Amino acid sequence: MRGKIFLHIFAAEMTNNKLHRTSLKDLARELDVSIATVSRALRNSPEIGKEMRQRVKELAQQMNYRPNPFAQSLRKEAPRMIGVVVPNLVTHYYAAVLDGIEDEARRKGYSVISANSHEDFNDETQAVDNFISLHVEGIIACLSQETTDYRHYEEIAQMGIPLVFFGRTCLSDKFSSVTANGDEAAQQATQHLIDTGSRRIAFIGGPNHLDMVKRRKHGYLEALRENHIPIDRNLVACDKIDYDIALQATLRLLESTTPPDAILAFNDIIAFAAFSAIKQKGLRIPDDVALIGFTDDAHAEYVSPRLSAIEDQSHQMGITACQMLLQAIEGDTKVYHQIVPQKLVIRDTSAKTSSVNHHTPTDNSQK
Numbered sequence: 001m002r003g004k005i006f007l008h009i010f011a012a013e014m015t016n017n018k019l020h021r022t023s024l025k026d027l028a029r030e031l032d033v034s035i036a037t038v039s040r041a042l043r044n045s046p047e048i049g050k051e052m053r054q055r056v057k058e059l060a061q062q063m064n065y066r067p068n069p070f071a072q073s074l075r076k077e078a079p080r081m082i083g084v085v086v087p088n089l090v091t092h093y094y095a096a097v098l099d100g101i102e103d104e105a106r107r108k109g110y111s112v113i114s115a116n117s118h119e120d121f122n123d124e125t126q127a128v129d130n131f132i133s134l135h136v137e138g139i140i141a142c143l144s145q146e147t148t149d150y151r152h153y154e155e156i157a158q159m160g161i162p163l164v165f166f167g168r169t170c171l172s173d174k175f176s177s178v179t180a181n182g183d184e185a186a187q188q189a190t191q192h193l194i195d196t197g198s199r200r201i202a203f204i205g206g207p208n209h210l211d212m213v214k215r216r217k218h219g220y221l222e223a224l225r226e227n228h229i230p231i232d233r234n235l236v237a238c239d240k241i242d243y244d245i246a247l248q249a250t251l252r253l254l255e256s257t258t259p260p261d262a263i264l265a266f267n268d269i270i271a272f273a274a275f276s277a278i279k280q281k282g283l284r285i286p287d288d289v290a291l292i293g294f295t296d297d298a299h300a301e302y303v304s305p306r307l308s309a310i311e312d313q314s315h316q317m318g319i320t321a322c323q324m325l326l327q328a329i330e331g332d333t334k335v336y337h338q339i340v341p342q343k344l345v346i347r348d349t350s351a352k353t354s355s356v357n358h359h360t361p362t363d364n365s366q367k
Contacts, residue, residue: 022060022063022064022065023065023129023133024038024039024065024129024132024133025129026063026065027056027059027060027063027065030059030063031055031056031059033052034155034158034159035132035155035158035159036155036158036159036160037052037056038056039132039159041053041055041056041057042056042057042060080109080110080111080137081110081111081112081113081134081136081137082101082105082110082111082112082113082136082137082138082139082140082322082325082329083112083113083114083115083127083130083131083134083136083138083139083140084098084101084112084113084114084115084139084140084141085114085115085117085124085127085128085131085139085140085141085142086098086114086115086116086117086142087116087117087118087119087124087142087143087144087145087168088116088118088119089114089116091267091268091269092268092295092298092314093267093268093295093312093314094142094314096312096314096315096318097142097166097167097314097315097317097318097321098112098114098318099315099318100314100315100316100317100318100319100320100321100322101140101318101319101321101322102318103315103318103319104318104319104322104323104326105322105326108322108326110137110326113131113134113136115127115130115131117144118144119144119145119146119241120144120146121144121146121147121148121149123144124141124143124144124146124147124152125152128141128152128153128156129152132156132159132161136161137162137329138161138162138163138164138325138326138328138329139156139161139162139163139164139325140163140164140165140166140321140322140325141153141163141164141165141166142165142166142167142168143165143167143168143169143170143210145168145206145207145210145240145241147170148209150170150171153170153171153174153175154171154174157171157174157175162325162328162329163175163325163328164176164177164178164321164324164325164328165177165178166178166179166317166318166321167179167180167212167317168210168211168212169211170211172335172337173335174335175335176324176325176328176334176335176336176337176338177336177337177338178317178320178321178324178338178339178340179211179212179215179337179338179339179340180312180313180317180339180340180341180342181339181341181342182212182215182216182219182294182342183215183216183218183219183222184219184341184342185216185219185294185310185341185342185343185344186215186216186217186218186219186220186223186264186294186310187219187220187222187223188219188223188310188344189219189220189264189292189308189310189344189350190219190220190223190224190264191223191226191227192292192308192344192346192350192351193262193264193290193292193350194223194227194229196286196290196350196351196352197290197351197352198261198262198290198352199229199261199262200232200235200258200259200260200261200262201220201224201229201235201260201261201262201263201264202235202236202237202253202260202262202263202264203216203217203220203235203236203237203238203263203264203266204237204238204246204249204250204253204263204264204265204266204270204274205217205236205237205238205239205266205270206238206239206240206241206266206267206270207238207239207240207241208238213238213266216264216266216294217236217238220264232258234256234258235253235260237249237250237252237253238266241266241267241269241270242269243269243270243272243273244273246265246269246270246273246274247273247274247276247277250263250273250274250277250278251277251280251281254277254278254281254283254289255281259289260289261288261289261290261352262286262289262290262291262292262350263278263289263290263291263292264292264293265291265292265293265294266294267293267294267295268293268294268295268299268300270293271291271292271293271294271295271300271307271309272293272295272299272303274291274293275291275293275303275307275349278291285305285348285349286305286348286349286350286351286352286353287352287353290349290350290351290352291307291308291349291350292307292308292309292310292344292349292350293307293308293309293310294309294310294312294342295307295309295310295311295312300345300347301347305347305348305349306347306348306349307347307348307349308344308345308346308347308348308349308350308351309344309345309347310342310343310344310345311342311343311344311345312340312342313340313341313342313343316340317340320338320340324336324338
């Protein structure tokens with residue numbers, strides 16, 4: 001019994017210490033300076049004036065700041081590490097990107113530490129702080145859907161830590177990025193829906209501030225304009241990337257007085273939510289409602305009917321992002337923006353059987 005009590009007390013103390021542990025960010029906030037300044041001052045960098053170094057060290061002592069012992073141990077062993085922040089590791093897309101990063105990193109003698117932001121801004125900033133504390137040599141990141149404040153990445157730039165974005169990006173003048181040609185792919189997919197008999201095409205997307213959402217929605221709208229199809233704002237539903245929210249948005253569209261006869265879905269979560277909603281309403285895919293999603297999830301092949309999809313080359317995106325980061329670690333300070341093209345794979349959910357179009361591209365021609 002005494003052993004159990006000791007364990008509970010120990011766990012409570014550890015939790016309390018964790019909650020009150022002072023970080024570089026805490027010191028920087030108190031002094032109203034950057035994390036980079038604090039970090040350099042604690043290392044006695046000549047770039048920081050003597051007075052500031054003294055102020056930082058005095059505050060660190062007052063706030064009981066202690067460097068991360070795990071990070072110190074890692075530095076002693078001198079491993080070559082990079083950190084990766086992903087919004088949702090359980091999805092196939094992010095898992096495949098991470099797999100590509102790990103493959104390339106391993107080939108070049110680096111280890112990878114990954115962190116899942118769970119699409120949460122605070123989790124993302126904490127992950128970045130942790131990577132700074134661990135003194136990783138560089139970071140690869142994809143923004144959470146909540147992220148509209150980029151100050152933690154501004155601090156990364158100030159500290160000179162190499163960083164590459166993939167998928168969802170920001171601060172394009174400061175950081176290299178790897179993205180897909182989502183605008184072209186969305187335009188091609190929308191054109192395919194038009195060519196195969198659809199006219200009232202809905203777009204179900206994520207938060208409008210994300211550059212990835214902007215690109216894909218732009219391509220969808222361009223296809224409508226080029227085909228002289230009036231744009232109906234009621235057919236555009238952009239909200240949080242969440243299965244239940246996307247399901248309800250699809251149901252609302254289908255229950256409206258002028259429902260869509262086709263849907264272009266922003267990603268795999270939204271695509272399968274839309275798929276379920278159409279089935280739930282007892283409608284036929286694609287005769288009543290055609291559907292194309294952005295996904296390279298294997299389930300696109302397994303559902304019935306098989307899902308037409310714009311597929312990311314996500315593993316290649318991971319490889320490319322890692323190559324760009326390692327290039328930056330080796331001293332290349334240029335900012336690069338590289339595109340890994342997507343491909344439209346036609347299966348069973350997009351072409352209405354009543355439509356006769358001998359020019360509809362086959363699956364192979366899209367690959």
